Each structure stands twice: as structure tokens, then as C-alpha cells.
Amino acid sequence: MGIVTRAGAVLLPACVIGLWVFWDALAPKAAMLAGLPLDPASIGVGARLAGAAVMLLGALLQSYGLWCLSKTFDEAAQQRALSDAAIAGFQRFSWIVLAMVPIGVLIRAGVIAIVSAADSMPGGFLPLTFGTAEVQGAFIGLLLVFVARVFRQGQAAEIENQAFL
Numbered sequence: 001m002g003i004v005t006r007a008g009a010v011l012l013p014a015c016v017i018g019l020w021v022f023w024d025a026l027a028p029k030a031a032m033l034a035g036l037p038l039d040p041a042s043i044g045v046g047a048r049l050a051g052a053a054v055m056l057l058g059a060l061l062q063s064y065g066l067w068c069l070s071k072t073f074d075e076a077a078q079q080r081a082l083s084d085a086a087i088a089g090f091q092r093f094s095w096i097v098l099a100m101v102p103i104g105v106l107i108r109a110g111v112i113a114i115v116s117a118a119d120s121m122p123g124g125f126l127p128l129t130f131g132t133a134e135v136q137g138a139f140i141g142l143l144l145v146f147v148a149r150v151f152r153q154g155q156a157a158e159i160e161n162q163a164f165l
Contacts, residue, residue: 005067009064042118058104068096098142099141109128
């Protein structure tokens with residue numbers, strides 16, 4: 001799993017870059033799925049770079065979280081599931097998952113604002129939405145933060161047990 005999460009950490013920003021490099025081919029499909037009226041050919045290089053930069057910030061933060069999680073898996077594979085490194089990696093990952101809920105809302109709004117302002121279709125817009133997906137993401141993030149605390153308590157119990165032996 002450590003290898004898979006490190007691969008994900010590398011692939012996530014690469015996919016974001018690929019989206020904007022191959023914008024003309026990928027944007028029409030994404031716009032159709034999102035229900036946005038969009039003329040992809042009208043989005044210039046500046047808007048593409050701005051959109052890529054905004055999305056890349058979130059992707060890099062998520063990649064860091066995945067990289068931290070890979071350390072947790074690596075430690076567990078070495079029979080050190082409750083080591084400081086394993087727990088710290090999982091804690092960082094869990095906080096990043098939780099932080100990505102509001103950050104994701106802002107990134108989505110920023111990208112749509114950039115694209116709609118640069119699009120040749122009339123009228124730009126700035127959608128700030130917080131719906132079911134964000135509530136689910138917040139719940140999962142809070143659950144992971146809780147699990148990280150349980151791991152920390154498990155570590156304390158293990159240290160206490162070792163002291164008795």
C-alpha cells in the first residue's frame with residue numbers, strides 16, 4: 001500500500017497538469033458532465049495557467065497527505081504500526097482530508113470563476129457550493145482524525161504495557 005499511495009501522490013499532480021495541457025480534448029467532456037456552457041477553445045493560455053495553478057495547489061496538498069500516509073503503510077509493513085512515524089503520517093493525512101473540504105470548495109469556485117471569466121460565452125459566475133459531497137467529506141475527515149487519536153492512545157497503551165514487561 002505504501003507504493004500505491006506514493007504512486008497516487010505522484011500521479012495526482014500529473015493528472016492535474018495533464019488536464020490543462022490537453023484542455024481542448026478534455027474540457028468539453030468535463031463541462032458537459034458539470035452542466036456548464038463552455039467553449040473550451042476560447043480559454044486562453046493565461047486562464048489555463050491560472051486554472052492549473054489553482055488546481056495544482058489542492059493536488060499538491062493532497063499529494064503530501066498521500067505521501068504521509070505511505071509512511072504509515074511502510075511502518076505497518078515493518079511491524080511498527082504504532083510507531084511515532086506511522087501515527088504522525090496518518091494524523092497529517094487525516095487533517096489534510098478534513099482541510100480539503102473547504103479548500104476544495106474554494107478551488108472549485110476559483111477554477112469555475114477563471115474559466116467562466118475567460119470563456120467567450122456571455123456572463124461569468126462564481127459558484128460557492130457546500131452540499132452532500134462536502135458533508136460526506138467532512139464526516140470522513142473527522143472520522144479519520146478520530147481514528148488517528150485512537151492510534152495515538154493505542155501507542156500510549158503499548159508503551160505502558162512494555163514498561164510493565
